[in-house]
Amino acid sequence: MRKFKFLIIVVLLVVGCKKTTQSKHDIIRQTVHESLKTEKYRPKFHFTPKANWMNDPNGLVYYNDNYHLFYQYYPDSTVWGPMHWGHARSKDLLNWEHRPVALYPDSLGYIFSGSAVIDKNNSSGFGQDAMIAMFTYHDPIKEKAGANDYQTQGIAYSTNEGETWTKYEGNPVIKNPGIRDFRDPKVFWNEDLSKWQMVLVAKDHVQIYESENLKNWTKISAFRYADHPPLGVWECPDLFKLKVAGTDEEKWILIISHGGESGPNGGSGTRYFVGDYDGTTFTTEQEESQWIDYGTDNYAGVTYNNTPNKKRLFIGWMSNWNYAVVTPTETWRSAMTLPRELLLIKKDNTYLVKSKPIVDFESLLVDIPESEISGSVPTNFRYDRLQQSVISFDTELQGAMAFELSNTIGENYKIEYNSDNGVFSIDRSASGHVDFSDAFKKTSRQNMNIGQRTNLSITIILDASSVEIFIDDGAYVMTTQVFPNENYTHFKTYLNQDTTIKNFKIKKVKEIW
Numbered sequence: 001m002r003k004f005k006f007l008i009i010v011v012l013l014v015v016g017c018k019k020t021t022q023s024k025h026d027i028i029r030q031t032v033h034e035s036l037k038t039e040k041y042r043p044k045f046h047f048t049p050k051a052n053w054m055n056d057p058n059g060l061v062y063y064n065d066n067y068h069l070f071y072q073y074y075p076d077s078t079v080w081g082p083m084h085w086g087h088a089r090s091k092d093l094l095n096w097e098h099r100p101v102a103l104y105p106d107s108l109g110y111i112f113s114g115s116a117v118i119d120k121n122n123s124s125g126f127g128q129d130a131m132i133a134m135f136t137y138h139d140p141i142k143e144k145a146g147a148n149d150y151q152t153q154g155i156a157y158s159t160n161e162g163e164t165w166t167k168y169e170g171n172p173v174i175k176n177p178g179i180r181d182f183r184d185p186k187v188f189w190n191e192d193l194s195k196w197q198m199v200l201v202a203k204d205h206v207q208i209y210e211s212e213n214l215k216n217w218t219k220i221s222a223f224r225y226a227d228h229p230p231l232g233v234w235e236c237p238d239l240f241k242l243k244v245a246g247t248d249e250e251k252w253i254l255i256i257s258h259g260g261e262s263g264p265n266g267g268s269g270t271r272y273f274v275g276d277y278d279g280t281t282f283t284t285e286q287e288e289s290q291w292i293d294y295g296t297d298n299y300a301g302v303t304y305n306n307t308p309n310k311k312r313l314f315i316g317w318m319s320n321w322n323y324a325v326v327t328p329t330e331t332w333r334s335a336m337t338l339p340r341e342l343l344l345i346k347k348d349n350t351y352l353v354k355s356k357p358i359v360d361f362e363s364l365l366v367d368i369p370e371s372e373i374s375g376s377v378p379t380n381f382r383y384d385r386l387q388q389s390v391i392s393f394d395t396e397l398q399g400a401m402a403f404e405l406s407n408t409i410g411e412n413y414k415i416e417y418n419s420d421n422g423v424f425s426i427d428r429s430a431s432g433h434v435d436f437s438d439a440f441k442k443t444s445r446q447n448m449n450i451g452q453r454t455n456l457s458i459t460i461i462l463d464a465s466s467v468e469i470f471i472d473d474g475a476y477v478m479t480t481q482v483f484p485n486e487n488y489t490h491f492k493t494y495l496n497q498d499t500t501i502k503n504f505k506i507k508k509v510k511e512i513w
Contacts, residue, residue, distance in 0.1 A: 041329050041465040041483055044388050044511045045364060046318065047096050047336040049086060053078055054334045055324065056236060056300035057315045058085055059102075059116035059133050062307050067093050068162050069315065069336070070102055070133070072113060078333045079325045083110040083138070087162060092360050093313065093339040095512055102165055103133065103156060108172065112136035112151070113184045113236060115198075116162075117214075118306050123196070124214040126157040126166075132214055133157070133165065134198070136183035137172055149176035151183050153200070155214060174217050179203050181233045186302060187214070188240065193279050199237040199254070204230060206237050206254065208282070221281045223254065225273070227289075232260035236270070236300045239282065240312060242344040244351070251344060252277040253312075253353060254284075255292065257300045259321055264291050265446040267322035267439065268299040274344070274351035292355055294448035295426070295478035296320045297466070298337050312342040313358060318466060318479060322439035328483050329465075337479055338461065338468060345475065356474030357461070365390055365507040378504035380492045387487040390507045392459040398498035405462070407432075407486040413467060415460070422452040424471065424478075432484030450476045462488065463509070 042048060052075050059070030066089045073086030085103035088096045103111045114135030122128040133156045142150035152172035156165045176182050181203045190197045196211045205224040209217040238255040254273040263269025270292045275284030292301060293316070301316025316337040319327065327333060338361060343354040368383065375381035378393060386405065395401065397419055406412035414427040428434065429444035450471055459470040464487075469478045493501065 039329075039331065042332070042513065043335050043463045043465060044513055045094065045509050046338060046463050046466065047088065047315075048334070048513070049073060049332055050098055051078075051331050052076065052333070053080055054086060054332075054336075055080065055317050055319070056113045057302060057317060057336060058113050058135070060302055060304040060313075060315060061116040061118060061131065062304055063118050063129070063131060064161060065091060066161065067091070067304065067313075068116065068131075069096065070116065070162075071317075071336075073101065075101060078329070078331070082140075083112055085111055085133070085135070089162070092363075093315075093358055094360060094364060099163065102158075102162060103135065103167075106167065108152070108154060109137040109139035109150070112138045113300070114153075115186045115188075115302070116305065117187050117189065117196070119157075119214065123212060124155075124157065127159045131158040131162050132187075134173075134185045134187050134214070136185065138183070148178050148180050149182075151179075151181070152176050153183075153185050153217075168215065170215060173215055174200075174209070177202075181235075184236045186236075186238045188305060190279060197239075197279075199239045201234040201237050201256070204234055206234065206256065206282070208239075208280070223282045225284075231258045231262040231289075233258070235259060236302055238302045239277065240303060241277070242312060242342065242353075245343055245345045247346075249346075251275065251351060252282060253342070253344065254282055255302065263296060263299075263320075264289075264294050264448065265296050266443045267296050267320040269293075269296075270299055270301055270316065272353050274353070286351075290352065292316070292353065293337075293477045293479050295446060295469075295480045296322075296443045297481045298477070298479040301337065303342065314340045314342050314355065316479075318481065320439075320443075320481075322443075323437035326437050327481065328433050328436050335466065340474070343474070347475070352475055354474040355477050356470055357468075364510040364512070366510060368506060368508050373506070377506075378491075378493065378501050379495075380490075382490050383506065384487075384489050385508060386489050386491060387462045387464060387484075388509050388511065390459065390461050390509060391491065391505070392457075393504040394502045395456045395458065396500050396502070397454060397456070397495075399496055401496070401499050402494040404490075404492045404494070405467070405488040406490045406492070407484055407488050408490075409486055411484050411486070411488075413482055413484075413488065415469065417450075417453075417456065419452055419454065422449050423447050424450050424476070426467070426469070426478060426480060428480060428482055431482045432486075434483070436483075446478065446480065448476055448478060461509075 055072040074081035087099040087102040139150040153174035154171035236257040298316040461468040
């Protein structure tokens with residue numbers, strides 16, 4: 001009986017300890033969650049790392065009901081350093097679960113950008129449905145010594161959905177041919193040829209490779225474009241096909257990111273080419289650069305592999321290399337754009353890639369009680385949670401129109417369109433904290449030419465430190481960061497008598513983080 005009583009006491013103590021431990025863990029998790037919610041400039045519904053530095057999205061792949069987001073990550077600081085692959089996953093591309101760091105630097109170098117695929121037929125020999133990552137090794141020792149061949153391509157595999165990884169013992173699988181900027185492999189399965197293919201950037205052009213097993217790669221072609229002046233180093237390529245909306249016509253899309261001052265409004269930017277691809281060579285008749293986003297804060301974006309419905313789903317890094325390391329955040333730095341679906345349209349014999357928020361984003365939108373909005377809607381009103389909202393409307397206009405987002409201390413973000421010259425613009429010169437970077441101030445005013453119009457459809461998505469503007473369902477897009485000292489609470493229009501606003505809506509966005 002004494003033994004039995006002793007056993008009961010032990011069991012109760014163990015259970016009590018487990019409950020106490022569990023309670024402590026719950027408290028810690030709740031504390032972390034509360035700190036994320038209150039941290040200044042932390043987005044409420046865009047992806048951010050829990051802490052420290054993040055840049056390019058990597059390894060975007062769907063598998064077993066999960067969208068995986070890998071990303072350039074430095075876990076020891078809020079500024080760029082030796083690159084790892086961070087990891088998160090989501091059922092809907094909106095609610096993200098942070099996972100352990102996926103890939104760490106090793107003797108071959110840092111782990112730079114790349115992609116991931118699902119090897120359904122075990123062509124690599126790593127296992128059926130293995131997740132295969134292909135990435136750039138960046139050797140800092142060789143780079144410091146002045147060598148040109150410090151970037152090579154490696155692979156790693158996971159048989160447990162990206163939780164743990166094994167690097168291939170035969171790395172690198174593609175050696176450097178003597179080119180300083182030789183990186184960012186985007187692998188895809190070419191269904192027409194039943195082969196793995198891959199686009200890779202080599203300084204100022206794209207190289208295309210193919211493979212039977214993801215280990216042995218053969219270069220099959222290259223794509224160059226005669227830019228005058230040159231747009232600098234090419235980065236983060238992607239190649240895929242889309243049907244032209246409303247037709248059976250198919251075209252191939254090549255996405256390229258550019259650093260330096262290449263973007264349409266300075267700094268980093270991501271453009272696209274619409275053309276044809278015969279399984280070996282990509283060609284285009286496009287004569288002018290087209291950009292995924294005309295704002296300064298959407299860079300290095302690529303699309304998901306293996307999506308269940310074959311939609312082209314895109315995520316970009318919501319920052320700009322000209323000021324990314326000095327943005328005024330504390331424990332974390334950088335966010336991703338909202339996930340967007342890419343669609344191809346044809347307008348006046350010109351192909352345009354539309355970029356619009358994924359359909360599931362609608363599930364985060366809720367109606368706002370009338371009692372929470374004061375003033376005159378839609379021309380001049382106050383809503384205290386404006387900076388966590390979506391504003392959408394249609395306009396019929398003549399001449400110019402303008403809109404202003406502002407707060408109680410006079411900071412403002414201006415949006416303008418002039419139908420006489422076709423220029424749509426934003427002005428963030430007085431948007432809040434702007435003096436942390438001369439480059440940020442230099443890009444205070446940003447423009448995009450959308451043509452002379454008498455009708456416009458506009459959607460504005462505001463989060464704690466970002467404004468994303470979609471014109472005509474994403475035919476033209478501007479993404480910009482903002483750092484107001486107080487949240488924006490006021491919306492005001494400046495219209496002439498010949499301009500009207502229709503179908504005005506404002507919705508609150510549910511808080512995820």
